[in-house]
Amino acid sequence: MPVDVYQTPMEESKMKQYWRLITVALLVALLAAALPSAVAQDVLKFWTFEYAEDVDPFFEEYIAEWNATHELQVERQEFPWAQYTGEILTTGIATGEAPDVFFISPGDWRRYAESGLALPLEDYMPQYLLDDLLPASVEAVTLNGHIYSVPFEMEPVALWYNKAMLAEAGLEVPKTWDELVAAAKQLTTPERYGILIPTNPDYYENFVFYPFLWMAGGEVVNEDFTAAAVNTPEAARALDLWGTLIREGYAAPTSTGSDPVDERFPTGQAAMFVSGYWVYGWINSNYPEFVADLGVAPIPAPDEGDELKTVYGGWTVMVYAGTQHPAEAAEFAINMFGAEDNSRAAAWGIQYNTKLSPRQSVVADNAEFYENFPHNVFANEIFPTARPEPSYPPEIAQSVWEALQDVMFNNVSPEDAVAAWAEKIDAYLATR
Amino acid sequence: MATTKPTTVEAPVRGGVRGWLGRLSGMDRDRLEQAVVGYAFVLPDLIGLLVFIVGPMFMALIISLSDWKLVGEPQFVGLRNYETIFKDPKFGAALGRTILYTISFVPAVYTLSLGMAVLLTRRSRSNNFFRTVYFMPVAMSLVVAGVIWRFMFDPGNGLINELLAAVGLPTSQWIGSVQSAMLSVIIVSVWKSAGYFMIILLAGIQDIPGDYIEAAQIDGANRRQVFWHIILPLLKPTSFFVLVILTINALQAFDQIYVMTRGGPAYATYTLLMYTYEKAFREWNFGYAAAMSVALFAMIFVLTLIQVRYFRSGEVKA
């Protein structure tokens, strides 16, 4: 059929070349796709979020050791941080592809424990380990008398500061909230922020806020988990501090890369930074020139003489209740950080990461390491004041950052915010 | 180009399909050929869509009628999840913000991408360059675009405020305040999408027979008149497509806003899909999340039908 009037011959041939290329690609594709997929073997599936490349040997060595001595082989899979707990674990559970052993965040821990997704581990945990672990850490993973995961790291939150900037302004490290606000004010210039606090409405914002809430004398829920405990002047005072820092422009209203490690701090665009122990490791590897100016102190208490408090986060390792191999899975999970020889537990925090171990023997056995800055400050000054991050259901966690966001960005008064906050928590607790 | 023209129709006709097949057999040869070729052409895609989208969607519909918390069997609860939607102030607020986003985003992208398409219609080397440049944001990874824009929007040292201050214009808090956050995410979304829709409109403009434009020019029409009286009317099928797709995209806005603000500050950019996502993947309240998705689907469906009606006159069938 003559239709060549619709196209010039040259382009026709070029187009044909494209199609030929594409056809070849297609054939290759179909061949590759037709290859038989790996036969599903009976393995122990171990999932974590993605760690930096230099952390991988930790897992590789342990898994190699395990696989050499056990018939049931372990296969580890890593997933992008941002999707790990949301899409990945959820879809895995929904489709019956859940891992046997997995890392779980404090924010999600309670939901898994309450839903029966976690295998109780107390019967598998050796006594030496139970004795070695900090009681508070064990308590944080215990529900109704069952231990639902193994804690293996602690990252307390502190006040990081730029020593040069404080010295230049003639400032001492702030010890009270008034001093903190005054210092933040004085350090704020058109070119830099006085302080950085988390601004994204998320679990992380709550995590960093808890020390402020606790030091003011506030709590989120009462001890029996039956009613809100936030409708108090103490909670309002903590909210007010964060609101003031943002409203007055002393704190940045946004983050750049992420809240836990804000690039503006080591690049001189912010003078103080409320964040965790990990900041040191991050600065040490990315901004080595800044380490000399880096200072750290406990987060100030509201008034002079008030008890210092902080929070420590840290993931724990959980065993899926539906696993086909509960004994092996529990052994694998517990031994990763809980072997009688604590060197692996120590290496995790000292060599591969900047984290503390919940095993008391680790600090004792590595006394030399914990004499150096900033590990000494964390081990001796900050950590003793730390409480584990509480694990609240998503509905309660949401109410925390909603109250914060309202005070920080919506000009809601702290008093109104705590009232609304308490109402949300009570409404949720009524449905449990 | 060999084609089989079916000459016979399957004989036995029974039951409910009788009417339908009867109509087929009553057709003349051409109508029959059209029907056979039509079904054959549509079928592969139709099967794919039915299996991979409509099927899962029906599962979602069933989930929306139940209470499913990831663990255990779903409990049938009838329309309870849908009733909850009407009582849920967060849903209403998120819907309001989503609509605000949509009515700003859709006209902005359409106007800008049409302008760019008209600007770059001619074939020339410089146009090749500009088209590629305008397409760059489309191809850029969202994480990277997000972090760069966040840094540029920094109220303190951000490049945008520095530039504004340098030329004496007022600066803004951008994503750092509830007043300007929505505007900021719209700017970034428009920046990210305009090149994409520019391509669609460009292809649509090529589809307009050059004769029409030439004829108008011979009749003394200037460029503006050619645009308004020739290009725009003849572009209607493409415009319809672009507007429908833009509206759907806007009502489902999530990723491009999430990387900028996580829905903050103070929920100023929290969209309906973010809420649905959190209900499902954070709270495991899959029943309610599915019900919200179905409600969103229904809204988009009605909106699209309105657009179809409005644009029906544009379906050129010479």
Add this chain to the structure above:
Amino acid sequence: MHKTPRQILGISVWYLIAIVLAIVFAGPFVWMVSSSLKPANEIFANPPILISPNFSMKNFEEVFRQAPFERYMFNSFLVASTVTVVALILHAMAGYALARLEFPGRRLIFIGIISTLMIPFYTILIPLALLVKQLGWLNTYWALIIPAIPHAFGIFWLRQFFLGIPQDLEDAARIDGASRVGVFYHVALPLARPVMAALAVFFFLANWDSFLWPLVAANRADMRMVQVGIQSFTGEHGNAWEQIMAASVIAIIPTLLLFFSLQRFIVESVKMTGLKG
């Protein structure tokens, strides 16, 4: 050939607009490329550093050293090109049928097809994952390719395009004795080249960059696609931006090249002589 002052003014204004737009559109891209060539501690420096004195290709080397990035690119290429070719063929057929052929139920089928666009992907993520698991496709290329093919976007656009083909053209071919399939292949398809070229770019881009679905459906390390690979440089405490930037520069090259080489088909005027009146 002399240009009148009016024409010169017109061209100048044209260039001014085009260049200002280009700066806005390319700015972040330039930033990304610049960041990929410098050490981590300079990416967020203030004032920004465009060309670093410590300029190096180290980040690119790191990307390939730390991850089998070439494997990710192969996977992405395989999936993207297969989906693109198959989808183009199927969608062109479906779009043509919906636009130019009369058959009972056509309108209903069309509405049904575009309604599939209105479902957020998150809503069907879990049901779809269950389905693909039932089919035994988890961690295979089938899972990445087959569910990505049916998509209403291309069908819808091609239908809109085919609606605009003048009836005379079809009639002429029919008088010459062409069948309906022949008209599609010899008349409609060549005319659709601009749209097909644009769709090829879009399909390739969408699948090359596809992220959430591959993450769920094929999460074994050797099945990863490019965007999943880029996300692997994000982490618990901050992101390795210098590597993310380098990986993103690598990832964007194939799509920009494809666009650059196919765009002449997108803007070719399909000649339609003898259509006046």
